[in-house]
Amino acid sequence: MSAPQVKGYCPGALQPMESGDGIVVRIRPFNGRLRRAQADAIATFAAAHGNGMIDLSSRGNIQLRGVTKDSYAPLIEGLGRLGLLDPSPEIESRRNIIVTPFWQTGEETEALAAALTDAVSAEDAPQTPGKFGFAIDTGRTPKLQKASADIRMERDAGGGLILVADGHDKGKPVTSETIIEEALALASWFMETRETQNRMARLLTDGASLPSGFIVPRQVQDYVPEPGYTPLGAMVGLAFGQLPVETLASLAKQGGLRMTPWRMLLVESARRLPDVPGLITDPSDPLLRVTACTGAPRCAQGLARTRPLARKIAPHMAADQFLHISGCAKGCAHPKAAPLTVTATATGLDLICDGRADDAPAATGLTPEDIIKAI
Ligand code: SF4
Known part of the structure; x- marks a missing residue:
């Protein structure tokens, strides 16, 4: 079996990625929000310029698949008209920001997201690696601690702002006036210290010592995201983070969309959801x-049709089980360890317990029926 290819960067709109089903164009909504008109237009673009399927990424972005070399240029032109593009691929690459979806208009979180966007868009901002990112998690309690990020903005138990290096259990006390400057200083420290390392937590695990000031204990997240109604609107799940264009267009009629890293969307102001394909509204x-x-077949490296396999196995899972199904050892959908992972190989399915898709399996060469019996 050939090793999976590691591309080494996160795709964007200005730096798209080839996949088995054409070009993947990933849009990074500013402040983690799409206005209704933007969401509706993206649905139209996905039908006209892609293959009609839209994915939500684990960093709260939205991506169109099946774009061709001919349709890429008109798509980018349309995204530019909607105000969804960065000035350059370099700025797009470092504007890797997840924002807690529960911010209210006029609150500090919204201002911080805008200020950080401006800061990383400046010509002299540190050119961090493609997968390096920021999380603005400045609601009263943390919600994004399990989402991928390297520099985090959170609040301590008393409500004060703290800056956090991912992987460290204490934060540096900051103010709304200093936090952006401190975040860029921490990014610069990472770039000066990292040598070949691309992620903050791994750098700290390798023994790097943070600059002084990271002394305030962080809050520990107890929030579990799930579909349901919130004061801001309706949170809806999307199976595998995928939604057809009709579903996106229907949701856009309800309200603006807040992006999340949980394969869910928060539909602003929605009090009743449309009956459209793909929505998960039952938390169980x-x-x-x-x-x-x-x-397979959309990813060229896929060795199994992962999503039909997932639909087959899911009804047999216990209520407390979490399963990761990977089309090859690369583990794109869940790069971390999972309690149970099924990895497709050229000779059947591997079952891995408490590991990543490329870890040593507990059993190999299994069929879907074997997996159902084993879990
Ligand atoms: S993990 Fe899945 S999406 Fe990633 S390269 Fe392998 S088959 Fe493709």
């Missing part, structure tokens, strides 16, 4: 506990 739906990558 087992598909919320299955992560599956694109797999």
Whole structure:
């Protein structure tokens, strides 16, 4: 079996990525929000310029698949008209920001997201690696601690702002006036210290010592995201983070969309959801506990049709089980360890317990029926 290819960068709109089903164009909504008109237009673009399927990424971005060399230029032109593009691929690459979806208009979180966007867009901002990112998690309690980020903005138990280097259990006390400057200083420290390392937590695990000042204990997240109604609107799940264009267009009629890293969307002001394909509104739906990558045939490296496999296995899972199904050892959909991982190989399915998709399996060469019996 050939090793999976590691591309080494996160795709964007200005730096798209080739995949088995054409070009993947990933849009990074500013402040983690799409206005209704933007969401509606993206649905139209996905139908006209892509293959009609839209994915939500684990960093709260939205991506169109199946774009061709001919349709890429008109798509980019349209995204530019909607105000969804960065000035350059370099700025797009470092504007890797997840924002807690529960901010209210006029609150500090919104201002911080705008200020950080401006700061990383400046010509002299540190050119951090493609997968390096920021999380603005400045609601009263943390919600994004399990989302991928390297520099985090949170609040301590008393409500004060703290700056956090991912992987460290204490934060540096900051103010709304200093936090952006401190975040860029921490990014610069990372760039000066990292040598070949691309992620903050790994750098700290390798023994790097943070600058002084990281002394305030962080709060520990107890929030568990799930579909349901919130004061801001309706949170809806999307199986495998995928939604057809009709579903996106229907949601856009309800309200603006807040992006999340949880394969869910928060539909602003929605009090009643449309009956459209792909929405998960029941928090007990087992598909919320299955992560599956694109797999074959859309991903050229896929060795199994991951999503039909996931739909087959999901109804047999216990209520407390979480399953990661990976079309190859690369593990794109869940790069970390999972309690149970099924990895497709050229000779069947591997079952891995408490590991990543490329870890040593507990059993190999299994069929889907074997997996159902084993879990
Ligand atoms: S993990 Fe899935 S999406 Fe990633 S390369 Fe392998 S088959 Fe493709």
